[in-house]
Amino acid sequence: MSDGLQIRLKLAFSNFALDVDLDLPGQGVTALFGHSGSGKTTCLRCVAGLEQAASAFIQVNGEVWHDTARRTFVPTYKRALGYVFQEASLFAHLSVRGNLEFGQKRVATTQRVVQMDQAVELMGIGHLLDRQPDKLSGGERQRVGITRALLTSPRLLLLDEPLAALDGKRKAEILPYLERLHSELRIPMLYVSHSQDEVARLADHLVLMSEGQAIASGPLQQTLARLDLPIAMQADAGVVIEGVTSGYDSDYQLLTLNLPGSNQTMRIAHAPQAIGSRLRFKVQARDVSLTRQPDEHSSILNRLPVVVIKEVTADHPAHVMVQLDAGGTLLLARITRYSRDLLQLQPGQPLWAQIKSVAVLA
Numbered sequence: 001m002s003d004g005l006q007i008r009l010k011l012a013f014s015n016f017a018l019d020v021d022l023d024l025p026g027q028g029v030t031a032l033f034g035h036s037g038s039g040k041t042t043c044l045r046c047v048a049g050l051e052q053a054a055s056a057f058i059q060v061n062g063e064v065w066h067d068t069a070r071r072t073f074v075p076t077y078k079r080a081l082g083y084v085f086q087e088a089s090l091f092a093h094l095s096v097r098g099n100l101e102f103g104q105k106r107v108a109t110t111q112r113v114v115q116m117d118q119a120v121e122l123m124g125i126g127h128l129l130d131r132q133p134d135k136l137s138g139g140e141r142q143r144v145g146i147t148r149a150l151l152t153s154p155r156l157l158l159l160d161e162p163l164a165a166l167d168g169k170r171k172a173e174i175l176p177y178l179e180r181l182h183s184e185l186r187i188p189m190l191y192v193s194h195s196q197d198e199v200a201r202l203a204d205h206l207v208l209m210s211e212g213q214a215i216a217s218g219p220l221q222q223t224l225a226r227l228d229l230p231i232a233m234q235a236d237a238g239v240v241i242e243g244v245t246s247g248y249d250s251d252y253q254l255l256t257l258n259l260p261g262s263n264q265t266m267r268i269a270h271a272p273q274a275i276g277s278r279l280r281f282k283v284q285a286r287d288v289s290l291t292r293q294p295d296e297h298s299s300i301l302n303r304l305p306v307v308v309i310k311e312v313t314a315d316h317p318a319h320v321m322v323q324l325d326a327g328g329t330l331l332l333a334r335i336t337r338y339s340r341d342l343l344q345l346q347p348g349q350p351l352w353a354q355i356k357s358v359a360v361l362a
Contacts, residue, residue, distance in 0.1 A: 003061050005030070005156070005188065009046050011053035018042050018053070018212045024205060026061045029182055029189045031199040031220075033231075034209030040192040043209070044158050047190065048083055049076035060156050061188070082149030082187075084159045088141040090133040096144050097129040103148035113153040114185070122184060123147045123177050139170035143177060150185075157181075157189045163198060171198075178202055196231070200224075200240045200282050201361040225330035227323050232332065233315040238284035239330055240361070245273045254301075255279070262327035266302045268358050280361045285321060287357040288333035290343060294352045302355040306331060308347055311340065320345075324353055331355075 005024040011017070018039045024030045032040040045051040047058055049065065052073070058066040060081075065074045090099050104116060120126050123143045133141060142162055149157060162178075163171045175198070181189070182202060193199055199206065199220070206223040208216040208231060216229050225239045226232060243257030243266065255270040257279060273279060294303040306324040314321045320340050324331040331353055343351065 006057060006059040007047060008057040009043065009053040010055040011042065011046065016212055020214045022207060022214055022217055027186055027188050028204035029191050029202050030205040030207060031191045031193055031203035032207050032209055033193055033199050035194060038209040039212040040209050041160055044160055044190060044192055048081060048158055049074065049079055063155065080155040082152050082154035082157045084146050084149050084162045086161050086164045088145030090141060090144060092133055096125065096131050099144060100148050100151055103151040106152045111153060114150045116151065119147045119150045122180055137170065138166050139173040142166065142174055154187060157187050159189060160192045175201060196236055201280065221330065225323060225332055227310065227312045227321055232321055236284060237332060238282050239332055240280060240282050241329060242278050242280045245275055245277045245279060248272045259327065259329045262329055264304055264327045268360065270360060282359045282361055283331060283355055285332035285334040287355060288331060289354045289356065290333055290335060291352050291354060292343065298354065300354045300356055304353045306351055306353045308345060308349045308351060310347055311345060326353060
C-alpha cells in the first residue's frame with residue numbers, strides 16, 4: 001500500500017477543463033490555492049466523488065477511491081472523508097448535539113477514531129451543544145460543521161473555503177481551531193482557498209491552480225519563494241518561516257528564534273514562549289532591503305547575512321525580485337532596478353538582508 005494522496009484527473013466542461021496530476025503528502029495540510037475559476041473546488045468535488053472525471057485515479061494513503069482504468073468507483077457515502085463547505089449547512093431541526101450525533105452515526109462504533117468528547121473539546125463548542133443552529137454566529141456554525149465532519153472519523157478532511165463567508169472577526173475566531181486540528185490530529189486535509197494569509201498560516205504543502213491545471217506543487221516555504229510563479233509577483237509576496245524559540249528578552253519583550261537548519265536567529269516582538277516551541281511568521285518581499293554592510297546603528301532589528309541566488313524583473317519595470325539564501329532559509333526581496341545596479345547584483349554575491357517587518361501568523 002502506498003502512503004500519500006495520488007490525484008490524477010481529466011474532466012472537460014463546455015468552457016473549462018480540469019487536468020491535474022498530483023502526488024501529495026499523506027499527512028498535514030495541503031492547500032489548493034488560486035483565483036476563482038482555477039479548478040480548486042472541482043478538484044475537491046472529484047476527490048469526494050461528487051463529480052466524476054472521464055479519466056481519474058484517486059488514492060488516499062493506499063485506498064483507491066476512483067480508478068477509471070480498472071472501472072473502480074467508490075461512491076461518496078462509502079469514502080472515509082469529511083467535507084466542510086463555505087456554509088456549514090446544519091440541520092435546522094436538530095440541536096448542535098443532534099447535528100454531531102448525526103455525523104457520528106455514519107461510522108460504526110468499532111471504527112470510530114475521533115470521539116465526541118475529543119472533537120467537541122478540540123473545536124471549543126462544549127457550551128453550544130444544546131443550542132439550535134439559528135442561535136449560533138457564523139463562526140460557531142462553521143466550528144460545529146467542522147466538528148460534525150471530524151466525527152465521521154475521516155481518512156481525509158476536505159475544506160472548501162471554510163472561512164470565505166465569514167467577516168474578519170469571525171475568521172480570527174476560527175483560525176486557532178483549524179491550527180489545533182493541524183497540530184493535534186493526524187488526519188490529512190485538503191484546504192481550498194484564495195486567501196494567501198490563510199494558506200501561509202495553515203498549510204504545509206501548496207498546490208497552485210490556474211485555468212484547471214496545477215502549475216506548481218511543493219512544500220509551502222520553497223514554493224512561496226519561487227520566482228517563476230505568479231504568486232511571487234503579487235503585492236503581498238513573501239516567504240513563510242517556522243522558527244524555533246531559543247530565548248526571550250523580558251526587558252524588551254523580544255523573542256529569539258532560530259531559523260530552520262541554520263545557526264542564524266531573528267528577534268520578534270512577542271509574548272514569552274517555551275524554549276524549543278515553534279512559531280510561524282511571514283517576511284514580505286517589500287519589507288526586505290539589501291546592503292553590502294549591515295548598519296549597526298539602524299532601527300531595523302533583524303539583519304541577516306545572505307547570498308544572492310537569482311533575480312527576475314518584477315511586475316513593475318522599475319523593480320526586480322531577488323531570491324536570497326540566508327543560511328538555508330529562502331528569502332525574497334523586492335528592490336528597484338536602480339538599487340540592483342548600485343549593488344552590482346549577481347548570483348553568488350554575499351550581502352546583508354535588512355528585514356523591516358515580520359508578521360507572526362499564529
